[in-house]
Amino acid sequence: xxxxxxxxxxxxxxxxxxxxxxxxxxGVGAVLVFAxxxxxxxxxxQPMQRDxxxxxxxxxxxxxxxxxxxxVARVVQPTPPPSENWQPSAPPVETYPELxxxxxxxxxxxxxxxxxxxxxxxxKAMPEDVSPRPLPEAVPPSxxxxxxxxxxxxxxxxxxxxxxxxxxxxxxxxxxxxxxxRDLKAQTAQAAKSGHEVMLHVxxxxxxxxxxxxxxxxxxGVPKDELLKSLRWxxxxxxxxxxxxxxxxxxxxxxxxxxxxxxxxLKARGLFFLDSVTSRDSVGSRAARxxxxxxxxxxxFIDHKDEMDFVMKQLDKTAARARKQGxxxxxxxxxxxxxxxxxxxxxxxxxxxxxxxxxxxxxxRPRPAHSGTAGTSx
Numbered sequence: 061x062x063x064x065x066x067x068x069x070x071x072x073x074x075x076x077x078x079x080x081x082x083x084x085x086x087g088v089g090a091v092l093v094f095a096x097x098x099x100x101x102x103x104x105x106q107p108m109q110r111d112x113x114x115x116x117x118x119x120x121x122x123x124x125x126x127x128x129x130x131x132v133a134r135v136v137q138p139t140p141p142p143s144e145n146w147q148p149s150a151p152p153v154e155t156y157p158e159l160x161x162x163x164x165x166x167x168x169x170x171x172x173x174x175x176x177x178x179x180x181x182x183x184k185a186m187p188e189d190v191s192p193r194p195l196p197e198a199v200p201p202s203x204x205x206x207x208x209x210x211x212x213x214x215x216x217x218x219x220x221x222x223x224x225x226x227x228x229x230x231x232x233x234x235x236x237x238x239x240x241x242r243d244l245k246a247q248t249a250q251a252a253k254s255g256h257e258v259m260l261h262v263x264x265x266x267x268x269x270x271x272x273x274x275x276x277x278x279x280x281g282v283p284k285d286e287l288l289k290s291l292r293w294x295x296x297x298x299x300x301x302x303x304x305x306x307x308x309x310x311x312x313x314x315x316x317x318x319x320x321x322x323x324x325x326l327k328a329r330g331l332f333f334l335d336s337v338t339s340r341d342s343v344g345s346r347a348a349r350x351x352x353x354x355x356x357x358x359x360x361f362i363d364h365k366d367e368m369d370f371v372m373k374q375l376d377k378t379a380a381r382a383r384k385q386g387x388x389x390x391x392x393x394x395x396x397x398x399x400x401x402x403x404x405x406x407x408x409x410x411x412x413x414x415x416x417x418x419x420x421x422x423x424x425r426p427r428p429a430h431s432g433t434a435g436t437s438x
Contacts, residue, residue, distance in 0.1 A: 198349055198424040206415040207382035210234060210422050211402065212334065212358075212391045214261045214305060216251075217241025222394040227254045229399070231406045231416035236261040236305055236334075239297035240274055248300055257418030258301045259334070262294045264309030266338075273308045278322065280315040287321050295329065302420055303332035303354070305391075306344070313342040323351035332423055334358065336391060345424075352426040356419060362392040371401045379409055387422050 201208070214236035216223045220243070226235060227250055235251045236259035237244060248258050263273035265280055276290045295304075304326065312318055313335065326333055332354035335344035348355035359381055362374040374390070382388035392398045406416060 198355075199427050200424055201387060201422045203386060204415060206413055207379075208387045208417050208422055209378060209382045209409065209414050210356075210387075210389045210417055210419050211378075211406075212236055212259070212305065212389065212419060213394055213398075214259075214307065214336075214391060215393045216261065217244060217247055219394060220247065222396070222399065223247060224250070225399050226394045227251050227256065229256075229402055229406060231410060232256060232418050233402075233406075233416070234259055234419045237298060237301075238263075238274065238307065239276075239294045244298050248298060252300060257420060258298075259419065260295065260298050260301050260304045261307045262291070262304045263307040264312035266308035266312075267310040271308055278309075278312050278318065280312055280318055284321055287318060288325065291322060291325055295325070295331075301331075303334060305334035305358075306336045306338065308338060309336065309342075310338040313344050314339050316343045316347060319343055319347035320350065323347045323353050326353050327351045332356075332420065334389075334419055349424075349426070354423040354425045356389060356423050358391050359388050360390045362390050363395060363398045366395055366397055368397050368401060371398055372405070375401065375405050375409075379412070379414060382414060389419070389422060 212234045213226045213229075215238060216226065216235045217237040218241045220241075223235075223237075223241075226233070232255055234257040237248060237251075238261050241247065251258050263275075263277040265277055266273060276293045278287060278290055278294075306313055323333065326348075333344060333348045333356075335342055335348075335355065335357045337344075337358045342357075345355055345357055347353075360374055360378050362378065363371050365371075371392075378388045378390040392402070410416060
């Protein structure tokens with residue numbers, strides 16, 4: 061049974077004006093209740109969200125700046141790996157994608173090292189004096205009767221099947237092995253037995269934080285002792301090689317102080333340096349000349365597009381440059397298309413009057429110092 065309103069209250073609720081006032085009062089009350097809830101709960105949630113975002117930003121900046129200003133410090137370690145047989149999950153193949161002109165690591169064939177121009181950002185971080193020094197003269201390669209072409213295949217050793225295929229290429233090719241590949245002694249011995257020149261492919265810090273150059277990469281901004289530890293670990297992984305070239309390194313090869321440390325060690329070991337020129341501002345040639353280290357610089361990348369027509373086009377560019385300048389240095393990788401095209405191209409280019417040589421034939425070498433001794437007559 062429903063209770064019915066009686067008396068004055070019953071009369072009041074029949075009045076339209078009273079009912080309208082009651083409805084308005086209820087609406088105002090609901091708004092006030094909602095406002096109170098927001099005042100109590102809302103402001104507590106918003107500062108918490110801002111604090112979380114701020115904390116995440118601070119943590120990210122801290123990770124980026126752990127070793128040096130380079131973001132690559134987040135993903136690489138300068139200390140030796142825990143296992144001597146460390147292997148990456150996939151072969152760290154160098155790729156050279158098409159990038160805007162403003163990017164310094166664009167694989168533009170026209171790039172040449174601007175040895176005298178040291179970027180301001182690099183100069184500020186130098187741990188030692190980097191004032192310009194008089195560069196000693198270097199003796200260029202001797203003129204040859206035939207145009208010389210030096211083909212370098214780097215990233216060797218990790219993908220052993222394709223590396224073995226590279227060793228079967230006709231003619232003399234330079235094969236540059238990654239120091240953390242397995243069975244290096246056996247692989248390099250086979251490469252030398254096949255008549256190829258052997259080099260070491262040393263990982264140097266790239267500009268991109270997405271690239272993983274592998275363990276013991278040479279980093280900018282670290283103490284000299286730490287840099288030497290990483291460098292010597294790399295150099296000690298192989299024997300029987302005469303020189304090195306940089307794996308990645310678009311950031312490190314712009315660091316004159318770091319490159320001077322590298323060149324001093326190469327000089328002490330009697331090794332040469334091939335600059336892969338992954339940065340238009342590389343100071344590799346300058347540092348090598350200062351230290352009296354034989355050196356050369358890459359002219360053309362042949363396979364930063366893994367396409368047959370593109371590789372053939374780049375090899376044609378290599379031959380044209382050799383015919384014009386007498387020497388051309390091209391770098392590629394142990395990829396199926398590259399190896400297939402080279403296998404057919406090398407015999408043809410030899411028939412056309414070119415000579416295929418190892419890198420050691422096309423080095424700029426430091427000019428010998430003249431002794432001031434005078435002869436005596438008697």
